[in-house]
Amino acid sequence: MYFEEEQGFLKQSLKVEKKLHEVKSKYQKIEVYQSAELGKILVLDGNAMFCEKDEFIYHEMLAHVPMCTHREPKDILIIGGGDGGVAREILRHEGVKVDLVELDEEVIKVSKEYFPQVGDWDNSRLSVMIESGMEFIAKAADQSYDIVIVDATDPGEISNELFEATFYAQVNRVLREDGLVAVQGGSYWMDLEGHKQILETVGRPFWIAMPYTYPMYSYPGTNWNFILASKKYHPTADIILQRADLLEGLQYYTSDMQRAAFTVPKNIKKALLGIAKN
Amino acid sequence: MYFEEEQGFLKQSLKVEKKLHEVKSKYQKIEVYQSAELGKILVLDGNAMFCEKDEFIYHEMLAHVPMCTHREPKDILIIGGGDGGVAREILRHEGVKVDLVELDEEVIKVSKEYFPQVGDWDNSRLSVMIESGMEFIAKAADQSYDIVIVDATDPGEISNELFEATFYAQVNRVLREDGLVAVQGGSYWMDLEGHKQILETVGRPFWIAMPYTYPMYSYPGTNWNFILASKKYHPTADIILQRADLLEGLQYYTSDMQRAAFTVPKNIKKALLGIAKN
Numbered sequence: 001m002y003f004e005e006e007q008g009f010l011k012q013s014l015k016v017e018k019k020l021h022e023v024k025s026k027y028q029k030i031e032v033y034q035s036a037e038l039g040k041i042l043v044l045d046g047n048a049m050f051c052e053k054d055e056f057i058y059h060e061m062l063a064h065v066p067m068c069t070h071r072e073p074k075d076i077l078i079i080g081g082g083d084g085g086v087a088r089e090i091l092r093h094e095g096v097k098v099d100l101v102e103l104d105e106e107v108i109k110v111s112k113e114y115f116p117q118v119g120d121w122d123n124s125r126l127s128v129m130i131e132s133g134m135e136f137i138a139k140a141a142d143q144s145y146d147i148v149i150v151d152a153t154d155p156g157e158i159s160n161e162l163f164e165a166t167f168y169a170q171v172n173r174v175l176r177e178d179g180l181v182a183v184q185g186g187s188y189w190m191d192l193e194g195h196k197q198i199l200e201t202v203g204r205p206f207w208i209a210m211p212y213t214y215p216m217y218s219y220p221g222t223n224w225n226f227i228l229a230s231k232k233y234h235p236t237a238d239i240i241l242q243r244a245d246l247l248e249g250l251q252y253y254t255s256d257m258q259r260a261a262f263t264v265p266k267n268i269k270k271a272l273l274g275i276a277k278n
Numbered sequence: 279m280y281f282e283e284e285q286g287f288l289k290q291s292l293k294v295e296k297k298l299h300e301v302k303s304k305y306q307k308i309e310v311y312q313s314a315e316l317g318k319i320l321v322l323d324g325n326a327m328f329c330e331k332d333e334f335i336y337h338e339m340l341a342h343v344p345m346c347t348h349r350e351p352k353d354i355l356i357i358g359g360g361d362g363g364v365a366r367e368i369l370r371h372e373g374v375k376v377d378l379v380e381l382d383e384e385v386i387k388v389s390k391e392y393f394p395q396v397g398d399w400d401n402s403r404l405s406v407m408i409e410s411g412m413e414f415i416a417k418a419a420d421q422s423y424d425i426v427i428v429d430a431t432d433p434g435e436i437s438n439e440l441f442e443a444t445f446y447a448q449v450n451r452v453l454r455e456d457g458l459v460a461v462q463g464g465s466y467w468m469d470l471e472g473h474k475q476i477l478e479t480v481g482r483p484f485w486i487a488m489p490y491t492y493p494m495y496s497y498p499g500t501n502w503n504f505i506l507a508s509k510k511y512h513p514t515a516d517i518i519l520q521r522a523d524l525l526e527g528l529q530y531y532t533s534d535m536q537r538a539a540f541t542v543p544k545n546i547k548k549a550l551l552g553i554a555k556n
Contacts, residue, residue, distance in 0.1 A: 009315035037287035222500030263538035
């Protein structure tokens, strides 16, 4: 039995033993599969989000790259991220407060049940709100966050507005003057045109906008991209080495890995000329 | 219609329009498929070797990493590489002479017919020999090469001896005192135990033995590893920047990409402790 996901020219099939859970929430279909080699797999609307064996890669790279680029991050906003993984990673940093705004309460419920180790739900520095990210950020005060992390599903019905310019204008407004944002940016590898469009939209209000790479077994084509957009700090010049390399409990991320992830193949660099800002 | 390849927990299916060629040579089954997005795909014994759209990644990374690590490479030996791609990349470097030793003449024939752009067959600095790599190297003079590149198929009936200690003792013998070798090393990502075994075997006679990463659409799991083993030069400390960044015609490789490729995830670094030498 396979869990199959198609992406352009490629179909990836992960061996699974059985489906553990399926529920149709108000917003999407949520499934959990069991795989012998990969552990449990979380699937939203037919797209694998992560498996137990690789979730640390996605969550460490989405959390620690912005956290170790900002000089003194205190107030963090996560839009989406209802599985709890990005919040868990951010809460490894001392003295940080996290607001997590998830649209779909059912994602949190399923995650707590099937992936309890992915979350750090009882941490007193974490506030969880069930609300649309777009609506939440429209009401948030100017310059109230140091870092915004957008951990949504791929562009589609429920997350489309999180890939639009009006949303990033709001992100820019709620960020302090040295703030930065990290967001899932598709894949310059699997879909260069789609990636260019997201990079252009996210980066428009910012000084710096650069893609970085992370590998996930559970994604078709394996290598996908986050985008870091920033008002001041540069993700390879301004890494806070102590914070990056002395953090306990990490399995993937190091300061060297941060630098490596921003290294773009020569042909892609050329394709992103005038769109990437660095 | 799909070309399918299974690797452990994962099956990758590439959309193809038709099979253009199939021949059973003395050693293996050789197939060529046509794909709309990936161009033609070369398949040996059921394993995709490359497609037209990604072959430059494999060939640039296998050729230029050793070439730009060695201070003055002149004499290069390629074992395998009958598609011509690695030789084409090495011949971009001026004043270099290449001996290519391919076991299966049919691979060269099919490559010349279906992938003429991958080879640089008429280059006067290239000598092609049809022979077993093991037998060729046993007869070769001591210290007669600066770089050996092993571009064979995955371990299996016809290439097994190229993954054994006796072969690397010979490689060590034919290399000059500052020589180095690059070889396909499986994937620490898809098969950590298999990779550890190859790394240990290849590295045994050498001072330095390090895996590096390259991504190929056409491989299950995408990210695979080459191994660089070296008597003297270090692949991230000794990069010859001019040679790396001023070479014409490259699409993937840069000196930054060389450094990035040697960056190993934290958990893998721990798993390779005592096996990788750096």
